[in-house]
Amino acid sequence: MNEVSELIAQTAEKIMQNLSTKEVISESESGIWPKDLWRTLADAGMTKIGISENLGGSGGSLQDAFSFLQIAGKYSAPIPLVETLLANQMLSTVHLPLSDDPITFGYANDSESLNLKRDSNGWKLFGSLRYVPYARFSKYIVVVVKSEETNKIVLVDLNECEIKTNQNLAGEARDQVLIKEVSIPESHVVQTWEFDESKIMLSGALLRAVQMTGALERIFELTVSYSKQRVQFGRPIGQFQAIQQQIAILAGELTAAKSIVNKAVKAFETGGGEKEIMMAKIRVGEAASKSARIAHQVHGAIGITEEYELQQSTQRLWSWRDEFGNETYWAAKLGQEVISMGAKRLWPFITMRS
Amino acid sequence: MLKDLELSSIELSEKTEKIRGEVREFLDAELAAGTFTPQCDTWLSGWDENFSRKLGERGWLGMTWSKEFGGQELTALDRYVVTEELLAYGAPVAAHWIADRQSGPLLLRYGNEKQKKEIVPGIARGEVFFAIGLSEPNSGSDLASVSTSANRVDGGWRINGSKVWTSGAHSAHFMIALCRSSAKTEKRHEGLSQFVIDLSSPGVTIKPIRLMNGEHDFNEVFLDHVFVPDDMVVGEIGNGWKQSVAELAFERSGPERFLSTFPLLVELIQVMQEGETTERQSIAIGQIVARLFTLREMSLGIAASLEKNISPEIAAALVKDLGTQFECEVTEVARQFVSFPYSDKFDSLFTKALIHSPGFTLRGGTTEILRGIIAKGVGVK
Numbered sequence: 001m002n003e004v005s006e007l008i009a010q011t012a013e014k015i016m017q018n019l020s021t022k023e024v025i026s027e028s029e030s031g032i033w034p035k036d037l038w039r040t041l042a043d044a045g046m047t048k049i050g051i052s053e054n055l056g057g058s059g060g061s062l063q064d065a066f067s068f069l070q071i072a073g074k075y076s077a078p079i080p081l082v083e084t085l086l087a088n089q090m091l092s093t094v095h096l097p098l099s100d101d102p103i104t105f106g107y108a109n110d111s112e113s114l115n116l117k118r119d120s121n122g123w124k125l126f127g128s129l130r131y132v133p134y135a136r137f138s139k140y141i142v143v144v145v146k147s148e149e150t151n152k153i154v155l156v157d158l159n160e161c162e163i164k165t166n167q168n169l170a171g172e173a174r175d176q177v178l179i180k181e182v183s184i185p186e187s188h189v190v191q192t193w194e195f196d197e198s199k200i201m202l203s204g205a206l207l208r209a210v211q212m213t214g215a216l217e218r219i220f221e222l223t224v225s226y227s228k229q230r231v232q233f234g235r236p237i238g239q240f241q242a243i244q245q246q247i248a249i250l251a252g253e254l255t256a257a258k259s260i261v262n263k264a265v266k267a268f269e270t271g272g273g274e275k276e277i278m279m280a281k282i283r284v285g286e287a288a289s290k291s292a293r294i295a296h297q298v299h300g301a302i303g304i305t306e307e308y309e310l311q312q313s314t315q316r317l318w319s320w321r322d323e324f325g326n327e328t329y330w331a332a333k334l335g336q337e338v339i340s341m342g343a344k345r346l347w348p349f350i351t352m353r354s
Numbered sequence: 355m356l357k358d359l360e361l362s363s364i365e366l367s368e369k370t371e372k373i374r375g376e377v378r379e380f381l382d383a384e385l386a387a388g389t390f391t392p393q394c395d396t397w398l399s400g401w402d403e404n405f406s407r408k409l410g411e412r413g414w415l416g417m418t419w420s421k422e423f424g425g426q427e428l429t430a431l432d433r434y435v436v437t438e439e440l441l442a443y444g445a446p447v448a449a450h451w452i453a454d455r456q457s458g459p460l461l462l463r464y465g466n467e468k469q470k471k472e473i474v475p476g477i478a479r480g481e482v483f484f485a486i487g488l489s490e491p492n493s494g495s496d497l498a499s500v501s502t503s504a505n506r507v508d509g510g511w512r513i514n515g516s517k518v519w520t521s522g523a524h525s526a527h528f529m530i531a532l533c534r535s536s537a538k539t540e541k542r543h544e545g546l547s548q549f550v551i552d553l554s555s556p557g558v559t560i561k562p563i564r565l566m567n568g569e570h571d572f573n574e575v576f577l578d579h580v581f582v583p584d585d586m587v588v589g590e591i592g593n594g595w596k597q598s599v600a601e602l603a604f605e606r607s608g609p610e611r612f613l614s615t616f617p618l619l620v621e622l623i624q625v626m627q628e629g630e631t632t633e634r635q636s637i638a639i640g641q642i643v644a645r646l647f648t649l650r651e652m653s654l655g656i657a658a659s660l661e662k663n664i665s666p667e668i669a670a671a672l673v674k675d676l677g678t679q680f681e682c683e684v685t686e687v688a689r690q691f692v693s694f695p696y697s698d699k700f701d702s703l704f705t706k707a708l709i710h711s712p713g714f715t716l717r718g719g720t721t722e723i724l725r726g727i728i729a730k731g732v733g734v735k
Contacts (some may be wrong), residue, residue: 049687162714193368227734238734241726251732252672255359259655260648262363282644337638339631343624346444350647351374353366 005064008049008080012068015040016075022309028078030173033137038079042100047084055092062269066210071215076312077105078106078172080134082207087142089203094190095151101139106132107176107200108145114179116147116189125154128176135163135175144195150199151196155188168323170315171278202274205281206264212284212320215313219295220254222310223247226299237298246294253287260284269354276354278330285327288317302310358668358731361655370432379437380412385443392444392617394707397610398521399571400446403480409440409476411481412532416452419462423470424478426583430661434654438609444617448522448571451475455608456601457484463551464589464597469550473528473545485523487531487575488598491516495723497532498542498595502577504533504549510583511535513549516576519717523573524560530601531577532594546594550586551577554612600665605718606704607670612649612677614714615684618703619646622688625700638687649677668731671724678714678721685711 019037028034041047050065051057065085072081083104090105091098099293107128108114114127125145135141141156162178188242227247229239237243264280267273292314296303338346364710366374384390384405393400396710411414417433440447458477462470476482476733480663493499513533523529529551536545551558563572591595591652619642626635652692659666685707695701729735 077631170644210434223644224732238729244729244734245722245725247732247734248672248675248728251359251668251728252676255361255669255672256648256652256676258359259363259380259652260644266363266365276647278640279644279647282641283648285639286645327641328637331637331644332633333636333640334643335636335638335640336631338643339623339626339636342627344642346620346623349440350643350650353371 005067006063007105008046008060008064009012009067009071011044012041012046013070015044015046016071018060020072020075020077022312022327025076025312027076029167031136031165031354034078037077038102038154039082039141047081047102048088048098050085051088051092051098055095056098057088057092057237058301063265066265068208068262069210070214070217072121076170076215076218076316080138082204082211083133083138086203086207087140090142090144090153090192090195091155093194094192096153096155096188099140102134102137103140103142103202104132104134104138105142105144107197112268114145116145116152118148118183119183121183122186123189124177124181125156125184126181128178129173130176131166132177134159134173135177136165136173136238141177144192144197144200146196150191151193153190153195153332154184156184157278168319169314170210172316173318201324202277205330206261206273206277208320208324209257209261209264209277209280209284212288212317213254213261214321215317216254216257216284216287216291218313219291219310220250222313223250223295223298230300243298246298248293250294253291257284257287263354270354272354275349278334281325282327282330282334285321286322292317334351358376358666359548359672361652361669363651363657363664364431364658366431366435366654368704369434370429370435373428373432374439376412377414377436379410381439381445384408384445390444390446391553392620392703393446394444394617394703395710396446397441397442397448397451397614398710398713399448399569399706400444401448401522401525403449403483403525405446406450406480406483408480409442409450409708410478412661415450416458416474416478417482417719419458419474419478420553423462430657431654434609434657438613439607441613442616449483450480450527451479451610452486452526453482455486456486456605457528459653460530460548460597460601464548464593466585467657468585469588473550478500482528483522483526485520485526485553485573485575487517487520487529489517490517491518491574493526495720497598498546500532500534500546502531503584503599504536504547504582505582511549511587512552513577513580513582516574518572518574518646520560520573520575523553523575524562524570526553529575532598535591535594543595543620545592546598547591548588548594548597549578549582550588551582552586555580555582557581565709567705569709570640576706584585587639602719605667606724607653607673609650609653611718612646612653612680614678614710615681615707618688618707621700621703622684622692625692625696635691642684642687645680645683649673649680653677668728669718671727671731673726674718675721675724681707681714 045058049060050055050062053059080102084144087103087105160182164176168174256306260283262322264276267276413426414436416425417428504511535547557578559576562570
């Protein structure tokens with residue numbers, strides 16, 4: 001990490017510690033927008049990090065953006081950072097103005113769910129999207145729709161849509177967006193060659209995997225520190241081999257998750273990374289399942305309470321591992337690819353440089 | 355504490371990839387000529403001295419060592435790539451494996467001029483083979499409890515005791531034995547020394563310890579008043595513990611800690627490819643491949659650290675723990691999808707993998723010992 005990246009990470013960590021507290025996270029679950037947290041990060045330019053300044057972003061590398069998101073994941077930041085960054089990224093590729101406000105994204109996972117048609121004044125969009133992250137708190141939604149044979153990025157004002165609130169296990173907003181014949185000005189519909197459904201799935205998978213490594217780090221730290229504090233049979237439970245062995249597994253899963261995510265981020269940054277992202281989402285998903293179980297087991301009953309903070313991270317891990325494709329979704333794709341390539345190609349596939 | 359767990363992601367250079375290409379070309383030619391049949395766990399049981407000599411001729415043994423002692427002065431990553439190719443092809447590499455991996459580097463680091471000049475170049479040529487002399491009948495995980503004794507005599511030392519699980523001792527030339535050279539005190543790690551034992555010396559008796567299928571890889575080596583001249587002491591008398599720990603660092607994180615059953619995985623995919631692929635098969639292979647790729651990434655990260663002379667002991671223990679579990683998983687997945695017996699080729703790979711699999715998580719530090727090291731490393735204990 002260079003000095004600038006280090007500084008970004010430190011600043012982010014400080015902001016998160018102060019403003020993404022357990023109370024703020026709990027409040028957000030009951031619908032209160034954490035405006036201080038958002039405002040502070042937006043003012044620091046962090047909601048547009050990793051997008052070049054020429055395109056209206058705040059500069060920094062994609063690696064900086066990812067390390068910031070990892071920190072956000074560690075502190076369970078209850079705001080659409082991943083969503084705003086990806087939506088802004090989409091806007092920047094078609095030279096639409098970026099947003100300082102929270103925005104989100106969506107895609108038509110079948111041709112029925114969204115429909116974009118030409119109209120005398122521009123375009124009309126109708127349809128509905130399920131499970132849209134943070135729609136209720138976002139100003140716009142950036143969607144990719146196939147229309148007239150090409151994929152188009154469409155910037156939609158969420159004030160014109162109806163939103164039915166819903167949430168994931170962790171209480172993060174995952175809303176339904178009903179779009180009933182919304183008029184879209186010509187300038188807000190731009191053809192894209194870069195984004196389609198699969199690109200969004202892959203980007204989302206990578207971003208969730210990055211957040212998950214943050215949450216994994218958090219539960220690892222909580223578990224280590226709990227095992228040193230909690231005394232039973234006259235000594236800290238961390239002195240029992242049974243507990244030590246479990247914590248060692250936890251450390252292994254965290255290291256594995258970070259390694260594969262680093263690799264995927266690097267590969268993604270150079271413009272590819274499809275196979276690395278699939279592997280990252282699979283491996284980090286596995287790490288999440290194993291680690292959440294161990295963290296809860298070591299914590300004993302206190303860990304399963306609302307009061308104790310472990311649940312904020314474990315419930316996020318349980319949600320995120322399923323969003324943008326769970327392990328079997330990606331493993332089926334990856335495995336299919338590997339088997340059809342054939343046995344002789346397996347080793348070259350593993351060792352191929354990205 | 356978390357810093358110890360961070361592994362850097364590296365990109366192999368063009369030069370290193372070129373070496374990979376040469377190794378592949380060589381291995382494809384050897385396969386075509388039928389000089390070897392791919393097998394699992396060949397770094398334990400694929401003893402083929404001719405093959406080792408061929409690798410030596412091509413400069414693929416002792417690659418990182420100084421040219422003065424027969425090396426090529428290449429990088430640890432160059433060596434990494436050569437070893438992973440050999441393992442992935444299931445090539446017979448057992449004869450030189452220990453010597454190239456740890457005995458040579460140990461002698462170069464701590465040995466005297468005579469050892470470096472007279473023994474090390476033979477290793478690089480693929481002609482001189484070594485066995486590990488650490489475990490004893492009563493010292494397994496608790497290595498510091500070794501009781502093989504070394505007593506000072508005129509011109510050297512007399513060694514008495516026995517070493518076990520010494521793979522390849524029946525064919526190797528030398529064994530580096532960790533012995534107690536002065537009486538045990540409260541400080542158990544003191545008073546230990548390492549000796550190069552010529553396995554043809556009078557007083558050395560080697561008896562096979564057969565695996566459950568009758569296979570002969572391991573031995574018990576009995577040392578009865580074996581004389582070792584002063585110039586065959588490794589490093590300093592009394593410094594044996596520290597030297598042995600350094601030796602272990604070479605052992606734990608290499609590609610042989612997750613590729614032992616790779617040839618079975620290749621054959622499994624071959625079998626799947628021949629039939630109609632089911633979704634269950636795809637999912638299982640996708641998961642296995644994701645784990646394998648991650649392990650390789652971690653292991654390369656450690657190789658990169660070793661290159662910079664950082665010894666990431668905790669991360670190395672992690673890779674060995676996860677890697678050896680993975681080797682066992684491959685065997686289990688193969689069993690779930692292909693009913694045994696299937697074909698001569700599959701059955702042979704599968705049987706070898708299965709019979710050897712309990713050993714994967716024992717050798718080079720058991721899972722439990724490794725996890726103890728990891729827990730201590732992250733501050734619990």
